[in-house]
Amino acid sequence: MSRAVAALRGVGHGFGSGPRRRTVLRGIDLDLRAGEFVALTGPSGSGKTTLLTLLGALRVPEAGRVCLLGQDMAGLDAAGLAALRRRIGFVFQRHHLLRSLSVLENVEAALHALPGAEPRRDRAAALAMLEAVGLGGRGAEPTARLSGGEQQRVAVARALVRRPALVLADEPTASLDGGTGRAVVALLADLARSQGCAVVMGTHDERCLDLVTRRLHMEDGMLRQTEQAA
Amino acid sequence: MRPALRFAALLAFRQLRHRALASGAALAGVAVAVMLMLVQVAFRNGLYDSALALPRALAADIVLVSPGYRALTFSPPWLPRAALRDAAGMPGVAETAALYAYSGQVRSRETGGNLSVWLLGLDPASRVLDLPEVAAAQRLLSVPDSALLDRLSRQEFRAVLARFAAEGLARLPLYTPAADLAPVLQVRGLFALGPSFTIDGTLLVSDLTLHAALGVPLDRVSIGLVRLRPGADAGLVAAALAARVEGRARVLTRDAFLAEERGFYARRTPIGLIFNTGLLVGVAVGVVFILQVLNGLVDANLPEYAVLLAQGYRPAFLAAVVAQAAVAVALLTYPLALGLALLVTRVAATATRLPLGLHGADMAAVLALSLGMAAAAAGLAALRLRRADPLELFA
Ligand SMILES: Nc1ncnc2c1ncn2[C@@H]1O[C@H](COP(=O)(O)OP(=O)(O)OP(=O)(O)O)[C@@H](O)[C@H]1O
Numbered sequence: 001m002s003r004a005v006a007a008l009r010g011v012g013h014g015f016g017s018g019p020r021r022r023t024v025l026r027g028i029d030l031d032l033r034a035g036e037f038v039a040l041t042g043p044s045g046s047g048k049t050t051l052l053t054l055l056g057a058l059r060v061p062e063a064g065r066v067c068l069l070g071q072d073m074a075g076l077d078a079a080g081l082a083a084l085r086r087r088i089g090f091v092f093q094r095h096h097l098l099r100s101l102s103v104l105e106n107v108e109a110a111l112h113a114l115p116g117a118e119p120r121r122d123r124a125a126a127l128a129m130l131e132a133v134g135l136g137g138r139g140a141e142p143t144a145r146l147s148g149g150e151q152q153r154v155a156v157a158r159a160l161v162r163r164p165a166l167v168l169a170d171e172p173t174a175s176l177d178g179g180t181g182r183a184v185v186a187l188l189a190d191l192a193r194s195q196g197c198a199v200v201m202g203t204h205d206e207r208c209l210d211l212v213t214r215r216l217h218m219e220d221g222m223l224r225q226t227e228q229a230a
Numbered sequence: 231m232r233p234a235l236r237f238a239a240l241l242a243f244r245q246l247r248h249r250a251l252a253s254g255a256a257l258a259g260v261a262v263a264v265m266l267m268l269v270q271v272a273f274r275n276g277l278y279d280s281a282l283a284l285p286r287a288l289a290a291d292i293v294l295v296s297p298g299y300r301a302l303t304f305s306p307p308w309l310p311r312a313a314l315r316d317a318a319g320m321p322g323v324a325e326t327a328a329l330y331a332y333s334g335q336v337r338s339r340e341t342g343g344n345l346s347v348w349l350l351g352l353d354p355a356s357r358v359l360d361l362p363e364v365a366a367a368q369r370l371l372s373v374p375d376s377a378l379l380d381r382l383s384r385q386e387f388r389a390v391l392a393r394f395a396a397e398g399l400a401r402l403p404l405y406t407p408a409a410d411l412a413p414v415l416q417v418r419g420l421f422a423l424g425p426s427f428t429i430d431g432t433l434l435v436s437d438l439t440l441h442a443a444l445g446v447p448l449d450r451v452s453i454g455l456v457r458l459r460p461g462a463d464a465g466l467v468a469a470a471l472a473a474r475v476e477g478r479a480r481v482l483t484r485d486a487f488l489a490e491e492r493g494f495y496a497r498r499t500p501i502g503l504i505f506n507t508g509l510l511v512g513v514a515v516g517v518v519f520i521l522q523v524l525n526g527l528v529d530a531n532l533p534e535y536a537v538l539l540a541q542g543y544r545p546a547f548l549a550a551v552v553a554q555a556a557v558a559v560a561l562l563t564y565p566l567a568l569g570l571a572l573l574v575t576r577v578a579a580t581a582t583r584l585p586l587g588l589h590g591a592d593m594a595a596v597l598a599l600s601l602g603m604a605a606a607a608a609g610l611a612a613l614r615l616r617r618a619d620p621l622e623l624f625a
């Protein structure tokens with residue numbers, strides 16, 4: 001059995017109070033293991049993004065326990081959560097690259113925040129990662145000169161260059177056309193497998209589901225079915 | 231945290247450059263505000279330097295003034311000449327001299343009106359003022375009623391100067407209430423002292439002419455000058471002298487005297503206040519413009535800052551980016567501000583004849599001030615960083 005990356009027990013979360021109160025997650029139990037690639041599907045508003053932000057240590061649940069990378073989130077302050085996030089990679093719907101930096105500098109930027117950052121070694125790691133996403137030799141270019149698919153591949157490189165234990169992707173293909181989107185997810189799956197990290201991807205994109213190892217379906221804030229992919 | 235800080239500097243610089251056009255107007259505003267501060271300092275220097283021109287020209291290592299003396303303005307209170315004679319006998323003292331300073335009026339032949347002048351009296355045989363032309367021309371003053379005119383006197387004296395240039399002599403009737411006795415001064419030479427903001431024109435005459443013209447007693451000295459033998463310690467002699475003339479005169483070394491003169495203009499006149507107010511306005515305007523640059527920077531980059539927070543960068547890192555950007559704004563606009571200030575100062579100096587100028591220390595002080603302005607603006611702009619929220623990056 002591979003290493004546990006995240007464990008959620010009875011997690012509930014909601015927004016607002018009084019008559020405007022809206023419960024978004026209820027009684028979520030979930031175990032994530034290293035090497036898993038999980039697709040999180042479900043209708044709009046079912047709570048996928050909310051669950052991802054909990055897994056990303058970007059918010060703390062109102063109810064239940066979240067244990068991330070061996071740490072109980074309940075005991076962590078802002079600095080502790082930030083430290084936790086340094087071991088997590090994010091890929092967003094839009095690439096959200098830093099416009100004023102080059103492609104290579106964007107990937108390196110993910111490393112400067114890490115403890116023990118070392119410029120020369122970080123540059124080598126960033127170059128290798130760009131090579132791995134098929135953008136070797138384009139490091140010096142401004143990000144604006146890349147196509148949408150290429151930009152999203154830089155975002156994947158940025159998430160994975162820090163060798164995270166967990167990668168969270170929210171609709172990473174939604175801004176791309178079908179073929180390009182699938183290629184990005186395939187790349188993400190490949191790299192995650194070779195690094196042995198867990199990925200959770202919120203998605204509406206049916207075309208990518210064959211690339212994952214597990215599918216979770218959310219409905220009304222609850223994980224309705226858990227099916228193991230072939 | 232070293233690589234992270236270096237990254238903060240890189241990011242700040244790149245993000246600033248990315249928006250250079252968008253923030254061009256505000257950057258120009260910063261440069262203009264700093265330029266105004268520099269010009270302000272140059273004007274202050276000019277005012278102080280012109281006010282201190284005569285005190286600086288005194289040929290003295292030690293100066294004796296009346297106990298009630300405040301500054302070398304029109305007619306300072308007098309001290310008894312006997313005090314100066316006492317000084318002459320002290321060990322370490324080489325020689326002494328006296329300066330008489332009185333305000334007066336001369337009749338303008340051109341307008342028929344009166345011009346106020348500063349009448350400085352000295353013994354033509356002794357060294358009183360270290361001004362190049364005075365040394366050569368002061369012997370002319372031994373002829374009764376002779377005078378030297380400051381060629382840098384204000385515009386009103388232009389006609390007198392023209393007459394002197396044409397004829398080698400210009401007659402200047404002194405105005406005294408007992409009009410029939412009024413002597414007529416003969417301008418026989420020129421010297422250069424420069425106008426100050428309180429004085430229109432300066433005339434140099436012999437002590438005897440001054441006595442004859444205004445009836446002032448010559449045992450009442452305005453400033454006593456003491457020159458020391460080589461190797462004598464000014465501080466020690468001044469202390470001994472002070473004990474000797476106790477109650478009759480105040481004794482100051484040259485440096486203490488000049489510092490006191492400067493202090494008078496800084497504290498007892500509105501110059502210091504006006505100058506400081508102007509500087510403060512420059513600081514305020516500068517902070518506003520720097521803040522505008524920084525706020526624009528933060529607003530344009532909020533999603534990028536949110537990404538950095540998601541990656542585990544701390545809010546303090548973002549504050550460092552803003553601080554670095556602020557420092558960059560201050561440093562990059564400064565050379566432009568300095569260049570403009572030097573240009574404006576040169577033009578103004580030609581127009582006003584005031585010795586306007588900037589010293590290295592002034593430039594450094596204003597640079598330090600603009601870095602302070604940058605720090606203040608960065609502090610304010612950092613408040614805006616709270617709006618950077620990683621949750622907004624999600625779909
Ligand atoms: N900050 C918030 N304040 C109030 N309500 C919120 C907030 N964030 C999310 N919600 C609500 O929580 C519910 C779940 O939102 P969430 O974004 O998790 O859904 P989702 O499954 O990701 O939807 P989509 O597929 O459209 O992205 C929605 O009804 C949403 O309106």
Ligand SMILES: [Mg+2]
Binds near residue numbers: 048
């Ligand atoms: Mg969503």
